[in-house]
Amino acid sequence: MADMTLKESYPLDSLDTLIGDTRLSAVENLDIVSIALPHTLAPEKTTETRASLDEKLQSAFGLKLTETGTRSSNGDKHSLLGLQPGMWFLVTSRRTREPARTLKTVVRDTAYLTDQSDSWAILDIAGPHAQAALERICPVDIDKSVFDDTRVVRTSMEHLSVIIERPEPERFRLYSPLSSAQSFLHAVRVSLQNAV
Amino acid sequence: MLIDHPLLGLRDASEFVYLGDASLMNRPDATAADASQQFHDYLHLRDNPAGLHRELWYHEQGDRSWLIVTRDTLTHEISHVELARDVSLAHRATDQEGGA
Structure with missing residues (x-):
């Protein structure tokens, strides 16, 4: 039998490049789990389950359940992204x-979980032209005054679905579906080339 | 066109999908004696107002919420936006009070 081992490969192929003075790099070392609150027809039951989930996440990670459109983080280790009512990453x-x-083992029966780690292509864009590059393709206002490290937005760029957050003032993180990773990279790269 | 999402603020209409008249939320009772006629009307008859219109929009490229948007069909001015879930829960509460 042939001696073979399976090896991970990534759609953005460990990209790390400078365009002008702004860095575009693939992020390939993240676990992403979606957390969804079970929906019921009784709002008070949902509120109760949410409170229990909130308590478990706070005690395990020090992260409070956020409202839709906001994120919380405990430094670089864990981030909780509020993407839609009753659903977080x-x-x-x-x-x-x-x-x-x-x-x-942490949330027990308070939420449905789905491993999304292999579903997203993730790009960091960092540097003085990052905001200008994204403003050309992002329909959401990402100015510092309204979009800081407490915000997260799911939107579309060049017709591709994107989640965008801003962990640092000059660094954005973008998540887009894995299946269109190269098209997404092309859109961001061209926009950055046009902005610098 | 911008839609003032109740949770997320102003968002571009390109992020949304339009479904139609908000009365689509009021599905007829299938056990009613005239259910057939009610479903005919529900499926095929729509008002076509020149003016204010309550309609369902889905935030597909956003937080996946269903919204009820009140829009003036003559000017596209949006005067009110609600979460469809809130409207539905309010209807249910009213129905329960009425039935109690």
Whole structure:
């Protein structure tokens, strides 16, 4: 039998490039788990479950459940992104084998979990022209005065679905579906080339 | 056109998908004696107002909320935006009070 080993490969192929003075780099070491609150027809039951989930996440990670459109973070390790009513992404800065199974021991039966780590192409764009480059393709106002490290937005850029956050004043992080990773990279790269 | 999302603020209309008249939320009772006629009307008959119109929009490229947008069909001016879920829950509460 042939001696073969499976090796991970990434759609953005560990991209790390400077365009002018702004850096465009692929992020390939994150665990992403979606956390969804079970919907019921009884609003008070949902409120109760949410409170219990909030307590568990605070005690495990020090992260409070955020409102839709906002994020919380405990430094570089974990971020909680409020993407839609009753749904969050927990983003962890490392790759583990079964992140949803691990998180299940924390949240227990208060939420549905889905491992999304292999579903997203993630790009960091950092530098003085990052905002200008994104403003050309992003329909949301990302000016510093209204879009800081407490905000997260799911929107579209060049017709591709994108989640955008701003962990640092001059660094944005973009998540777009893995299946269109190269088209997404092309859109961001061309916009940055036009902006510098 | 910008839609003032109740949770997220002003968002571009390109992020949304339009469904139609908000009365689509009021599905007829399938057990009613005239259910057939009610479903015919529900499926096929629409008002076509020149003026204020309550309509369903889905925030597909955003937070996946269904909204009820009140829009003037003559000017595209949007005068009111609500979460469809809130409207539905309010209707249910009213129905329960009425039935109690």
